[in-house]
Amino acid sequence: MSSQTDINERMRAILVDWLIEVHYKLMLMPETLYLTVYIIDQYLSMENVPRKELQLVGVSAMLIASKYEEIRAPLVKDLLCISYNSFTREQVLSKEKSILNKLQWNLTVPTMYMFIVRYLKAAMGNRELENMAFFYAELSLVQYTMLLYAPSVTAAAAVYAARCTLNMSPLWSDVLEHHTGLAEWQLLECARRLASLHATASGSKHKGVHTKYSNPKLGAVSLYSPAKRLI
Template sequence: MASRPVVPQQIRGEAVIGGGKQAKGGAAADARNRRALGDIGNLVTVRGIDAKANRPITRSFCAQLLANAQAAAKAENNKKQVHVNVDGAAPILDGGVVAIKKAGAPKPAHKKVAIKPTSEVIEISPDTVEKVQAKEVKCANKKKEGEGVSKKKAQTLTSVLTARSKAACGVSKKPKEQIFDIDAADVGNELAAVEYVEDIYTFYKQAENESRPHDYMDSQPEINTTMRAILVDWLVDVHNKFELSPETFYLTINIIDRFLATKIVPRRELQLVGIGAMLIASKYEEIWAPEVNDFVCLSDRAYTHEQILVMEKKILGKLEWTLTVPTPYVFLARFIKASKDSNHEMENLVYFLAELGIMHYNTAMMYCPSMIAASAVYAARCTLKKTPAWDDTLKLHTGFSEPQIIDCAKLLVGFHGVADKNKLQVIYRKYSSSERGAVALLQPAKALLALNVGGVH
């Protein structure tokens, strides 16, 4: 008797893959699709969702689960008003917070059912909530800081009264002084050399110490500072009689000091050194230099023609023919120009103070030529009560601040105060004439003598 073939009955709750059609591959494929009853009867995993399966997981039932999860996530999102990232995984409710099971779920052995969500799924986790909250706090802090910066500081009654008191006492902050262009008027003058005048004076400042004589009086057994002052006073008179240029006079004094610093000279030849130095300076600076016989007559024939020429040759040999040196005059011309409001009275007073300075040995040896020139300008401005006595323009072009030159300026003012009582009267008489503006008769700047190094009474 033929037996009827037994058809295996489908287990309740098992999802048939591919709409119930058997996969290709025959018995082998059928064997692979069979699962033990304990693997699929109680727990089913769909895209990370663990749920108790008390009914078959169909497409419609799975879509319903997704819709319920999305609705719960949307309601929770509306309560917290938190914007989060979008993910395609299906969420579940975990303690009132929507979370995603990304790991730990058992992987099903059979093929996963492809399920397309009908709408976007919102992913919310404790980490993302904390990040969003921190971002919101940071934005709030920035907003507060911006409001604090944008708000103007309200003026109080105390601040207003303090500002008015400072203004009344002259303590209020003054605007910064502008530096005056002293070469603007000489742009078209080729002799002014505006293009490289600053480079010239930068070189002068560097070279003035190279040609500056050292303190030599201790090495001269027969010469003292008084003899030197007498010689300078006499040369000022000779310079006026020959009507020589100021450059010649200052170069003459420079040649004398440099020569005496290298050669011991007896007292009887000191005047001869002065004559030879002025002859050399005249040939260097003047268009028509005085003749040797003129110097013989001025010296009351104390020296012969030959002696003057021999001394001239000796001086040039000791100085190695170095005559291009920065004297106080080159700085005086520049610094007077930087004074802006200078006039003939100002110029004559500056030259008067500078000549008094170089006539005194200690001043000539202690300070460099640029320092003497700057101090003469400062002392002259104080004497004429110019305000301010020293400004940024003078500081720029001289290279000295007011405290740096005040000591030398005090010496020059002191020489001015006793010039009328000094035995050497040539310089005083020269600048007491109307041709020189009678600047020697002006009252010295006694207020400057009361200042200390810091410029404070």
């Protein structure tokens, strides 16, 4: 982001928060969301993007990710409609081509989703743990500073923070340490950041994730109190 001249971390947060809402409304696969954010961040690291084109980059990235992950990708007109026709079909397709060329069509990457699914299997938890872990994972997507951590570390920290919030015992097991390659002490810093994001989510300007996970269908986990041991 330091190489960008017309956009900043706050604008990226607004974009990702909005895309999480769009993703949920369109009922897309979870893999699509994580790949969308990966594509955006990779493109922003390579290309200087004017402020007026940032939303276009986000929509085009979601179109690319949908074509890669979905059985039936949303149509361009659907994305235009949900974007209040802020740009044309030709602009979306042109930006899609530009992004793919810049990324050299390399879309097969280990996103945070790949890791968190594996770790949740190792945790042998219930749906409540899954919802809580994904809530933390999506909170991290919005925050640019969380890119400090590797996707595998954030995924492990999300599972750990979820277990802390739900008062599960043990908080971290030998099985989880084996599958993640990370000891409990190695997760604390990242987990504390996630818990801090949880604590401020309801009052944040970017409420997309909090609102999504306040839905009873997702266990209303965003309404839980964050783990005191991490705050």
